[in-house]
Amino acid sequence: MNLITHDRAYSLFPRATFIKRTGITIETADQLGAASRAYEKYALRNFKISLGPLSLNERDPLLVFGDRWVGDSQTWTITLDTTGVVIPNWVKE
DSSP states (O other), rough: OOOOOOOOEEEEEHHIIIISSSSEEEEOOOOOOOOHHHHHHHHTTOOOOOOSSOOOOOOOOOOSSSSSOSSSSTTTTOOOOTTOOOOOOOOOO
């Protein structure tokens, strides 16, 4: 899971995503629908995507489970250069 704000980029599972090129979906194979095309695209880029909840035996140690939040000790955070970017008044930190 990765997200970008106006001044930072975050990756909650950076080692699994960028080093091992693996991930899991939050849905099972029969729930994929239109998202299956996106997962096929990742497969073409040599990512291994596991479908649905994993059993304890299948879990990758790089996918840290349990309570997680943006900015916790497992998150990679990159501060983006916002030079010249005008932030609207309604944007909250």
